[in-house]
Amino acid sequence: MPPADSAALIVARFLKSNRYEESYDAFVREAGLPQDAGTVGKGDLTLEVLLEEKKTFDVSVQFEKLGVEDEVHEWTVPAPSTAMSIPDLPQKSNLLSATVGTLASSGNPSQQHLFASSATRRLHILDVPSCELRTSTATLHDSPILSSVVLRDRVLITASMSGRLIASDLDGNVLDKRTDHSKYIVKAAVLHTTPSDIIATAGWDCEINIYTPGNDQPFKFRSPFATISLPTKPEAMLLMQHPDTHEPILIISRADSNLLYFYTTESEPRLLGQQNLAPHSNAWVAFTPSALALCPADPTLLAVGTNSLPHMKLLIVRLLIPPFAPEAVPTAAPTVRRSLLDDTPVPETQASQARAALAIADREAAAIQIHCNTMAPQTAYSTPAIAWRPDSTGVFVNGDDGAIRGIETSTGKVKTVLKGHEEGSKVRCLWAGEVVGEEWLVSGGFDQQLIVWKIDRNGA
Numbered sequence: 001m002p003p004a005d006s007a008a009l010i011v012a013r014f015l016k017s018n019r020y021e022e023s024y025d026a027f028v029r030e031a032g033l034p035q036d037a038g039t040v041g042k043g044d045l046t047l048e049v050l051l052e053e054k055k056t057f058d059v060s061v062q063f064e065k066l067g068v069e070d071e072v073h074e075w076t077v078p079a080p081s082t083a084m085s086i087p088d089l090p091q092k093s094n095l096l097s098a099t100v101g102t103l104a105s106s107g108n109p110s111q112q113h114l115f116a117s118s119a120t121r122r123l124h125i126l127d128v129p130s131c132e133l134r135t136s137t138a139t140l141h142d143s144p145i146l147s148s149v150v151l152r153d154r155v156l157i158t159a160s161m162s163g164r165l166i167a168s169d170l171d172g173n174v175l176d177k178r179t180d181h182s183k184y185i186v187k188a189a190v191l192h193t194t195p196s197d198i199i200a201t202a203g204w205d206c207e208i209n210i211y212t213p214g215n216d217q218p219f220k221f222r223s224p225f226a227t228i229s230l231p232t233k234p235e236a237m238l239l240m241q242h243p244d245t246h247e248p249i250l251i252i253s254r255a256d257s258n259l260l261y262f263y264t265t266e267s268e269p270r271l272l273g274q275q276n277l278a279p280h281s282n283a284w285v286a287f288t289p290s291a292l293a294l295c296p297a298d299p300t301l302l303a304v305g306t307n308s309l310p311h312m313k314l315l316i317v318r319l320l321i322p323p324f325a326p327e328a329v330p331t332a333a334p335t336v337r338r339s340l341l342d343d344t345p346v347p348e349t350q351a352s353q354a355r356a357a358l359a360i361a362d363r364e365a366a367a368i369q370i371h372c373n374t375m376a377p378q379t380a381y382s383t384p385a386i387a388w389r390p391d392s393t394g395v396f397v398n399g400d401d402g403a404i405r406g407i408e409t410s411t412g413k414v415k416t417v418l419k420g421h422e423e424g425s426k427v428r429c430l431w432a433g434e435v436v437g438e439e440w441l442v443s444g445g446f447d448q449q450l451i452v453w454k455i456d457r458n459g460a
Contacts, residue, residue, distance in 0.1 A: 008033060013044065074411075079439070080455055092118075095117070095448065095450055097148055097428075097429050098114070100112055100128065100433060104154070105169070113170070114127075117145035122138045129436045140168060147159045147186065155168065159186075159187070163183055164181075167221065176221050185203045187201070191240070202234040204234075226268065230254055235255055238250070238294060239265075248265045249262055249264055250269075259274045259277070279362075287307055288306065297392040298392070301317070302319055305384035305386040305397060310377055311376055314373075314407055316409050319367075372412030375414060379400060384398065385397070386430065389432055394406050397430075402445065403427070404421075405418075421449055
């Protein structure tokens with residue numbers, strides 16, 4: 001018997017279900033199939049199901065937005081392709097986060113290290129480029145670590161599922177800790193600014209906390225400088241400087257929303273504005289932006305990984321950040337516009353408001369440079385992860401099939417598929433960047449593997 005999804009069985013099911021008895025008997029005899037080959041069982045693939053899936057696929061393709069071939073920004077070769085699995089991690093378990101950062105140790109200059117966390121609450125710290133295990137501790141947090149960042153080569157900041165935020169050194173010594181969130185901290189971010197650095201944490205208690213640590217020795221967090229309360233839980237968060245005024249701002253995406261939200265980081269944060277990533281969609285929520293990453297070469301260009309099913313969609317978006325203006329004084333006067341003939345005030349109408357809304361939607365649609373299907377499978381329980389290549393020519397995305405895909409950012413094409421994790425396992429975390437002048441990709445998965453991907457110089 002051929003596989004259940006073979007063309008012969010699909011044709012046999014079609015002939016039998018439509019009562020083409022003579023054609024069915026002749027077909028199964030010539031194809032060498034058993035007499036009951038055309039019986040349709042639960043979950044069997046039929047010609048009708050195939051046609052419906054093809055129609056659905058064609059509709060989704062119409063919404064994709066691909067770029068134009070550009071030799072200047074095409075996917076650079078060679079790219080990381082050789083997998084080196086880290087073998088000596090104690091108490092192997094599912095990997096949850098991985099990042100490379102520069103951190104100094106007592107009496108030694110700053111150097112890069114690989115920080116990886118696992119489901120057993122362990123934090124692994126490895127020296128690079130040797131990838132030798134420096135230390136591994138399970139006593140830092142009381143729950144698994146979901147995010148880690150380095151602040152000015154001084155301290156390692158880690159955030160966990162219990163809502164705890166901890167600052168520590170390379171030896172695992174705790175410098176300070178806070179528990180200002182009541183649920184998961186899904187993301188911690190830092191921004192180096194003058195006169196004070198900024199730390200932001202996003203928790204599933206629907207709050208964003210903002211800290212401004214001083215130069216205390218040893219390091220101290222202090223109380224949150226500001227808190228942003230959200231109506232739904234945050235999915236992703238970034239700290240960046242406003243392109244015009246260089247003031248620090250937050251970019252936040254929320255569950256059950258197509259929008260990016262731009263907030264100030266003042267003592268009383270303000271919503272500067274929002275940007276719709278599905279401006280012409282007639283669905284209430286087309287998707288949720290679940291992973292955000294700023295382009296290394298252009299901080300106004302954003303890569304967005306969505307929770308779309310059954311495959312992740314990738315968007316490359318030009319940020320439309322509103323001006324960083326002082327908070328306007330509210331007024332009770334009705335909204336008016338000016339006549340084109342004599343400049344007299346004309347009251348706003350429903351039609352003029354609709355035209356203004358359409359103009360905004362058109363501008364938001366034009367800001368989406370790439371909207372493509374990555375073909376990376378995911379489910380409603382997946383955690384999308386994306387990472388830019390350091391030269392900005394591509395983005396790596398994770399998947400639930402054990403593969404990592406490299407997407408060319410100028411065309412939206414899948415340029416490489418890296419297979420090093422166990423087939424069918426979830427790739428949970430990604431980091432990409434330069435390590436000692438060499439391009440690296442780091443991935444961790446639910447197959448309990450931490451893999452460093454390097455460029456194959458011999459095959460280049």
